[in-house]
Amino acid sequence: MTDNLVAQDAQAGPIIGIAGVDVAALQPVEPGYRRAIAIRNAMLLVPLAAVASFVDVVILRANELPWGGLMVASILLAAIGIFTLPSRAWHKIGYAFGDDALRVAHGMWFRRDTIVPFVRVQHIDVGQGPAERMCGVAHLVLHTAGTHNSIVTLPGLLPERAAEMRDAIRALIRSDFA
Amino acid sequence: MAAERHLHPLSLLVALPRLGPQLFGLIPVIAAISISGRWGVLALMLAIFAVVSLVTTFLRWRRFVWMVDDDAITIRQGLWSRSERVLPIERIQDVAIEQKLVHRLLGLAIVSFESGAGGEGKRDDARLDAISLADARALREQLRHNAAGVVPTATGDAAAVEEPAPPGHILHHMGLRRLLVSGIFQFSLAVFGVVFGLLTQFDRFISFDLFDFDFWQEIATQFGLGEWVGAYRWLAFLGTSAVVLFIGAIAGIVRTILRDWNFTLSSEPRGLRRTRGLTTRTDVLIPRARVQAAIISSGPVRRFFGYYALYIQNLARDDDGDGKQERDHLVAPCVRLTEVDGILADIGLSRSDLRHGDWARPHRAMILRIPLVFVGIAVLQTIVMAIVAPQLLWVPGLLVASALFALATGWLDWRLRRWRFDGRTLESVTGWLRSRHVVLPARHVQSADLYISPLRRRFGLADLLLGVPGGKAERHRLSYIDAPQLRALRISLLQRG
Numbered sequence: 154m155t156d157n158l159v160a161q162d163a164q165a166g167p168i169i170g171i172a173g174v175d176v177a178a179l180q181p182v183e184p185g186y187r188r189a190i191a192i193r194n195a196m197l198l199v200p201l202a203a204v205a206s207f208v209d210v211v212i213l214r215a216n217e218l219p220w221g222g223l224m225v226a227s228i229l230l231a232a233i234g235i236f237t238l239p240s241r242a243w244h245k246i247g248y249a250f251g252d253d254a255l256r257v258a259h260g261m262w263f264r265r266d267t268i269v270p271f272v273r274v275q276h277i278d279v280g281q282g283p284a285e286r287m288c289g290v291a292h293l294v295l296h297t298a299g300t301h302n303s304i305v306t307l308p309g310l311l312p313e314r315a316a317e318m319r320d321a322i323r324a325l326i327r328s329d330f331a
Numbered sequence: 332m333a334a335e336r337h338l339h340p341l342s343l344l345v346a347l348p349r350l351g352p353q354l355f356g357l358i359p360v361i362a363a364i365s366i367s368g369r370w371g372v373l374a375l376m377l378a379i380f381a382v383v384s385l386v387t388t389f390l391r392w393r394r395f396v397w398m399v400d401d402d403a404i405t406i407r408q409g410l411w412s413r414s415e416r417v418l419p420i421e422r423i424q425d426v427a428i429e430q431k432l433v434h435r436l437l438g439l440a441i442v443s444f445e446s447g448a449g450g451e452g453k454r455d456d457a458r459l460d461a462i463s464l465a466d467a468r469a470l471r472e473q474l475r476h477n478a479a480g481v482v483p484t485a486t487g488d489a490a491a492v493e494e495p496a497p498p499g500h501i502l503h504h505m506g507l508r509r510l511l512v513s514g515i516f517q518f519s520l521a522v523f524g525v526v527f528g529l530l531t532q533f534d535r536f537i538s539f540d541l542f543d544f545d546f547w548q549e550i551a552t553q554f555g556l557g558e559w560v561g562a563y564r565w566l567a568f569l570g571t572s573a574v575v576l577f578i579g580a581i582a583g584i585v586r587t588i589l590r591d592w593n594f595t596l597s598s599e600p601r602g603l604r605r606t607r608g609l610t611t612r613t614d615v616l617i618p619r620a621r622v623q624a625a626i627i628s629s630g631p632v633r634r635f636f637g638y639y640a641l642y643i644q645n646l647a648r649d650d651d652g653d654g655k656q657e658r659d660h661l662v663a664p665c666v667r668l669t670e671v672d673g674i675l676a677d678i679g680l681s682r683s684d685l686r687h688g689d690w691a692r693p694h695r696a697m698i699l700r701i702p703l704v705f706v707g708i709a710v711l712q713t714i715v716m717a718i719v720a721p722q723l724l725w726v727p728g729l730l731v732a733s734a735l736f737a738l739a740t741g742w743l744d745w746r747l748r749r750w751r752f753d754g755r756t757l758e759s760v761t762g763w764l765r766s767r768h769v770v771l772p773a774r775h776v777q778s779a780d781l782y783i784s785p786l787r788r789r790f791g792l793a794d795l796l797l798g799v800p801g802g803k804a805e806r807h808r809l810s811y812i813d814a815p816q817l818r819a820l821r822i823s824l825l826q827r828g
Binding site: 171172262265266267268274275276277278280281282283286296299300301302303323 | 402414415416418421447456777778784797798802803807825826
């Protein structure tokens with residue numbers, strides 16, 4: 154199964170057709186996105202570790218229960234989530250932007266690999282959350298009419314690149330009907 | 332390029348009352364401070380809340396920018412999270428203008444756009460809340476011009492329903508006999524449960540409990556009826572069960588008669604037309620152009636007798652007769668497979684026979700997926716129990732028993748699953764208890780996911796998940812198929828689109 158970022162059939166030229174997107178080498182997203190994931194994880198895990206540590210040191214100790222383990226575990230979890238996981242998750246995100254379709258793949262153990270033909274796109278979002286803004290990246294969202302997976306998100310793009318991709322898809326939708 | 336525009340300044344006035352509900356979140360705090368009697372702190376807090384709310388409302392308004400050019404509507408918004416949405420005009424299905432009371436007083440209007448994008452629980456794809464009514468009307472006119480041929484279809488269907496019905500030829504009609512057959516299959520365990528519950532309630536009413544062992548034992552000892560009454564206890568239980576079953580069957584038949592009385596499905600130039608109902612008669616048109624997929628489904632008993640229900644997945648939702656919204660339209664509640672074929676032919680679909688044809692099967696590893704989860708939890712539990720409570724080591728044993736049960740049902744599920752793709756239509760069959768045979772033309776596939784979990788990777792397998800308009804999420808899924816084969820299938824499905 155060729156699901157890594159390793160080029161399977163590295164193409165130099167434009168990626169043509171849906172089959173082209175499928176065999177094209179997946180491109181990595183911006184390295185800055187690693188920091189965006191880290192910030193997002195920190196916003197969740199740091200308060201969690203703080204609460205767990207409080208429970209451990211104050212409540213468990215006061216009741217003469219074995220204490221210390223919960224604090225260590227929660228801090229360890231936060232450290233992994235902030236320092237280790239983001240770069241691994243980043244490494245597993247890849248995309249191929251073709252002439253007719255976008256392919257987005259992500260996930261380490263549970264991997265998901267999506268292809269959306271541009272003719273199926275209903276509308277397009279380019280957005281930036283607070284963490285993303287700090288790291289200078291944006292995300293592109295393609296909305297399709299499908300009930301399953303109607304929203305396909307490609308994170309970790311330079312804002313200019315996201316806008317460029319959006320405009321390309323928009324032009325294509327227009328010519329599709331003209 | 333068109334100019335960037337803000338919403339109407341008066342829309343700020345409309346937005347203000349919406350701050351009220353946010354104040355509810357503060358009530359506990361307000362109460363706490365009031366009790367302590369520090370009114371100065373309370374006043375200061377309310378002042379800060381008011382200022383922050385007003386400023387953010389204003390900033391939100393400042394950041395909300397919309398513009399219309401030749402081919403798209405662009406909306407830029409957001410204070411913390413910023414987003415820019417582009418709706419290509421060709422994709423706009425519907426432009427709605429709405430005025431609430433406040434809007435009418437101020438001469439404003441909310442404009443919402445529907446592009447037909449999927450997704451759960453969303454209302455519209457873009458919303459201008461609010462602009463002046465004159466602007467709203469001008470905008471709609473402009474869009475009608477640009478998107479000529481697209482906007483009228485949205486209202487076209489409603490008009491079709493109001494037209495005097497052309498007779499059309501009848502595809503399926505339910506006579507009384509079929510209605511009764513359908514009713515018997517409608518027998519549901521839910522009704523069974525309700526009746527059982529009611530009976531126990533009723534028992535309490537008549538001051539003894541039929542299901543209470545002590546009650547019967549008391550009688551047995553009091554009257555010295557001994558063994559005879561012991562046997563009678565079981566007789567009473569059987570009798571009650573028979574009553575419950577009978578009521579369940581009657582309830583199913585009554586429900587079916589109410590809903591499907593004079594059920595008629597006819598073929599019309601625009602699509603399928605269904606009329607049904609005894610007390611509430613409904614008349615629904617399913618336009619041919621909106622048909623996405625067909626689902627032939629059946630329960631274990633019904634399948635044995637050769638009866639199936641046919642559903643059509645389309646963009647609209649159906650009412651199931653009890654006021655519940657169904658995602659698919661039921662076009663035939665109780666039909667033979669030959670009748671299914673007749674209806675399918677009318678909407679340009681066809682199904683393959685399960686016994687013939689080149690059906691492909693999923694990999695056997697599929698059987699393991701749920702048992703492995705149970706075994707995993709059992710192993711973890713064993714470790715924990717060994718440390719914490721060795722006397723409870725039998726508990727993980729229950730999970731192992733569940734794993735064995737899951738292995739059996741997993742095997743049944745695997746045995747009945749199959750799929751085939753003839754280059755135009757994808758068919759898949761799933762479900763060992765309630766079976767589903769889905770017929771999906773490739774041209775309706777919107778997007779395709781490959782999904783690979785550790786277990787699937789171990790065997791070189793993947794799942795294919797297809798996005799199709801309408802219907803339930805996750806329905807169009809092929810599980811545990813050879814990954815390279817599935818990749819090729821994905822490409823051919825998307826290319827047919």
